Amino acid sequence: MKYPNGIRKLNHPTNQNNFSYANRGMRLEDDINDTNKYYLAINKAVIHKKPTPIQIVKVHYPKRSAAVITEGYFQEKATTDYNGIYKGKYIDFEAKETKNKTSFPLANIHEHQIEHMRAVLHHGGICFIIIRFTIHDETYLLTADQLITFWDEMKRGGKKSIPYETIKRVGHEIPFTYKARIDYLQIVDELFF
Amino acid sequence: MKYPNGIRKLNHPTNQNNFSYANRGMRLEDDINDTNKYYLAINKAVIHKKPTPIQIVKVHYPKRSAAVITEGYFQEKATTDYNGIYKGKYIDFEAKETKNKTSFPLANIHEHQIEHMRAVLHHGGICFIIIRFTIHDETYLLTADQLITFWDEMKRGGKKSIPYETIKRVGHEIPFTYKARIDYLQIVDELFF
Numbered sequence: 001m002k003y004p005n006g007i008r009k010l011n012h013p014t015n016q017n018n019f020s021y022a023n024r025g026m027r028l029e030d031d032i033n034d035t036n037k038y039y040l041a042i043n044k045a046v047i048h049k050k051p052t053p054i055q056i057v058k059v060h061y062p063k064r065s066a067a068v069i070t071e072g073y074f075q076e077k078a079t080t081d082y083n084g085i086y087k088g089k090y091i092d093f094e095a096k097e098t099k100n101k102t103s104f105p106l107a108n109i110h111e112h113q114i115e116h117m118r119a120v121l122h123h124g125g126i127c128f129i130i131i132r133f134t135i136h137d138e139t140y141l142l143t144a145d146q147l148i149t150f151w152d153e154m155k156r157g158g159k160k161s162i163p164y165e166t167i168k169r170v171g172h173e174i175p176f177t178y179k180a181r182i183d184y185l186q187i188v189d190e191l192f193f
Numbered sequence: 194m195k196y197p198n199g200i201r202k203l204n205h206p207t208n209q210n211n212f213s214y215a216n217r218g219m220r221l222e223d224d225i226n227d228t229n230k231y232y233l234a235i236n237k238a239v240i241h242k243k244p245t246p247i248q249i250v251k252v253h254y255p256k257r258s259a260a261v262i263t264e265g266y267f268q269e270k271a272t273t274d275y276n277g278i279y280k281g282k283y284i285d286f287e288a289k290e291t292k293n294k295t296s297f298p299l300a301n302i303h304e305h306q307i308e309h310m311r312a313v314l315h316h317g318g319i320c321f322i323i324i325r326f327t328i329h330d331e332t333y334l335l336t337a338d339q340l341i342t343f344w345d346e347m348k349r350g351g352k353k354s355i356p357y358e359t360i361k362r363v364g365h366e367i368p369f370t371y372k373a374r375i376d377y378l379q380i381v382d383e384l385f386f
Contacts, residue, residue, distance in 0.1 A: 043312070043315065046312045048272055052247070056247075067267060069264070069266065071263065073262065083277075084276075085285075085317070086316070087316070088282075088318070089283065090282065090284075119236070122236065123238065123239055123279070123280070124278070125239075
């Protein structure tokens with residue numbers, strides 16, 4: 001099982017430095033969270049990251065102070081990382097970064113996340129994935145339709161990853177702006193409105 | 194700080210029995226989760242509970258087995274408990290049960306949850322609260338508009354709780370059906386479509 005972003009660094013604070021030259025010291029999740037805060041502040045959209053699901057096994061209740069979870073485990077996500085509302089529409093997406101230079105491995109995605117995306121599309125939601133290639137310092141939006149196409153190809157015996165060059169060609173590069181660090185709603189506007 | 198539903202019972206398994214005579218042995222959260230699973234299975238809506246936010250402080254990584262969180266704390270929710278998509282619309286709600294017989298105390302709701310509801314309404318989403326009176330074994334839907342009205346009244350020096358009789362009169366009782374334990378989309382259909 002892969003641990004969710006941001007957990008491991010708590011034990012290994014120096015890990016963060018490994019990222020800094022590749023993506024301006026900000027991880028994709030931080031960039032998206034900052035962007036969502038900005039969208040919320042200017043009343044543009046209400047989009048939040050869902051908390052990491054944790055199975056809580058033991059809790060200690062000290063007197064006069066906060067409850068402490070003393071045994072818990074990471075659970076697999078049932079859905080995607082982010083959802084919310086934009087221009088009256090339901091919006092839902094996953095975000096992944098890869099250190100891979102030449103392709104995005106589909107092993108980064110779980111089957112039930114694809115099923116979730118299919119269900120969102122069925123009900124008329126806007127759904128996509130944001131993929132960052134940390135080495136290239138480039139971030140792309142692929143629509144859920146596109147991602148599901150690659151996924152289904154893989155299931156039929158096709159490639160287990162999407163080549164970087166393909167994503168560069170068929171995906172939509174997300175601009176990095178000062179205020180919205182990763183201004184994905186610009187792309188959403190182009191594609192869905 | 195109030196602990197999220199379902200946590201304390203892990204340490205006190207007998208607690209669950211206290212609920213059983215009042216609400217058929219099912220807690221509101223379980224009822225809603227079951228209902229959401231049913232809606233998903235019949236392709237009616239995609240609505241999930243957001244995981245409880247946990248601040249993770251220490252994680253232990255044993256060899257050959259899953260990572261264990263050995264120190265974590267409950268964080269306050271920034272938004273509401275549930276969201277998703279129904280008939281192409283963004284849907285967002287909070288759910289609360291109270292053992293109070295005569296009123297629903299507004300202390301059950303946080304200021305930032307009200308702010309979140311205002312933002313959702315601003316962007317055209319469907320937003321409400323589900324309130325269960327366990328003693329009466331009755332469950333009501335109040336629209337976010339209604340809840341915010343009571344909230345704003347309180348802020349102007351009005352009542353700190355909504356009387357049960359008021360909720361009975363202005364709220365919408367949610368039917369308990371066999372397949373959808375708490376069939377709130379029936380009410381959503383009446384009110385919003």
